[in-house]
Each structure stands twice: as structure tokens, then as C-alpha cells.
Amino acid sequence: MLATKQPKPKTCKNPACRASFVPQRLGQAVCNYTCGLAIKEVNQEKARKSLAQVERREIKVRKEKLKSRAEHLKDTQQAFNEFIRWRDQVAGHPCISSGRPLDWSGNQTDAGHYRSTGAAPHLRFDERNCHAQSKADNRFLSGNAVDYRVGLIARIGLEAVEALEADQSVKKYTVEDLKALTAHYRAKTRDLKKGAAA
Incomplete structure (x- = not known):
């Protein structure tokens, strides 16, 4: 007469138990009924x-499809502003207009535009x-424009400031343009954050 093969011991699949047991039936994964219920609940x-x-x-996805152009513009502006704050924080820049150190710990630092988004919407996303x-x-x-100009000349040069002041171009952003810009500035901000953390 042939001896029947005994099943090998298994470890209970219930993470809270993990006891060793000998299975009584094919495919048994837990040591008892209670562990089976626990696994089922998990x-x-x-x-x-x-x-x-x-x-x-x-x-x-549905909300994204229902977004208006104005909502996409707001998203892009938030992504751009966050990038500007991170760019200047990583570079160690002080306030562009006053020259004083900025408080990066709280919510005390803005991304301020030299030419406002109302007066020059085409420069809204110009770094x-x-x-x-x-x-x-x-x-x-109100942006402290006179001191901002002084700080801007020191940072990017008189020629670049005069080019900004003379720029009267017209730029219309489509929803697709805004989505691409949002993704672009979020990616740039992620890169800055990674670099700062390293």
C-alpha cells in the first residue's frame, strides 16, 4: 500500500496572524475561519x-472637461506664480522692489508683475x-513700481527692462496653450523642489 503524501505546512495569509498551519483542503490560505473573515474584510x-x-x-476628468477658459487661466497663473516664487527662493533673491529678505516660511511672498496682468496681459507669463x-x-x-524698476534693472539689465516696457504685442492663449503652460510650469517647479531638497 502506498503512503499518502502529507501536505506541507503553510503560513497564514492573514497579516495579523502569520501562524504556521497544515492545510486541510486544497487552496486553503488561512489557518482558521476567523482569519478567513479578516482577509475577506481586508x-x-x-x-x-x-x-x-x-x-x-x-x-x-469630468470637471476638467467642464472648466472654462478663465478657470484654465487661473490654474496656469497659479502654476506660474509658484514657479516664480521657487525660482527666486532657490536663487536667494530678496524682494525685487524693497531689496529686503523675503519670508519664505509663511504666505508672505507674492509673485509680483512689473507690468501688471491688467495693463499688459500678453506679459502675464513672461518670466x-x-x-x-x-x-x-x-x-x-500697488507693486511699488518705481523701486521695482530699480531692482529689475539690477537683476536683468536696462536693455531688457526697456524691451519689456516697449512690448505692446498681442497674445491670445487658447485652452490648449494654457494646459500646456500649466504642465510646463508645474514640471519646472517640481525640478526646483527636487534640486532644493537634494
Whole structure:
């Protein structure tokens, strides 16, 4: 008579248990009924989370499709402004208009435009036209334009400042342009953050 082969011991798949057991039936993965219920609950929770992630992604895609051009412009402006603040922080620049050190720890630093986005919307995303500036100068001193010009000449040169001042071109951004610019400035900001963390 042939001896029947005994099954090899297994480790329980329940992460809370991990006990060694000899399976009683084919495909048995847990040592007892309680561990089986625990695994089932874990799998159901994973499935719920996965479904929730899919739903969130679908909602995000639907919202993106419903966005107006103005909302895309706002997104691009936020991405651009964040890049400007990181660019000047990494470079160690002081406030462009006052020359004082900037407070990078809180929410005290703006990305201030030399020629405002209202007066020169075509220069809204021109990196020469925007620099880190204290909130006090940008918001309460209307950009402190005279001192901003002095600081800008010191930073980029008189010729570049005069070119900015003379620029009267017209630029219309499509939704696709704005999406591309948003992605571009988010990527540049990520690179700056990685460099600063290294």
C-alpha cells in the first residue's frame, strides 16, 4: 500500500496572524475561519478604496472637461506664480522692489508683475516680468513700481527692462496653450523642489 503524501505546512495569509498551519483542503490560505473573515474584510476594503479612486479620477476628468477658459487661466497663473516664487527662493533673491529678505516660511511672498496682468496681459507669463515680492509691496504699495524698476534693472539689465516696457504685442492663449503652460510650469517647479531638497 502506498503512503499518502502529507501536505506541507503553510503560513497564514492573514497579516495579523502569520501562524504556521497544515492545510486541510486544497487552496486553503488561512489557518482558521476567523482569519478567513479578516482577509475577506481586508480585500473588500481594498476593493472599496480602488472603486473610490476610480470614481475620483472620473470626477476629475469630468470637471476638467467642464472648466472654462478663465478657470484654465487661473490654474496656469497659479502654476506660474509658484514657479516664480521657487525660482527666486532657490536663487536667494530678496524682494525685487524693497531689496529686503523675503519670508519664505509663511504666505508672505507674492509673485509680483512689473507690468501688471491688467495693463499688459500678453506679459502675464513672461518670466522677466515677474519676480518674488513681499505682499506689503505688491498689494499695499500697488507693486511699488518705481523701486521695482530699480531692482529689475539690477537683476536683468536696462536693455531688457526697456524691451519689456516697449512690448505692446498681442497674445491670445487658447485652452490648449494654457494646459500646456500649466504642465510646463508645474514640471519646472517640481525640478526646483527636487534640486532644493537634494
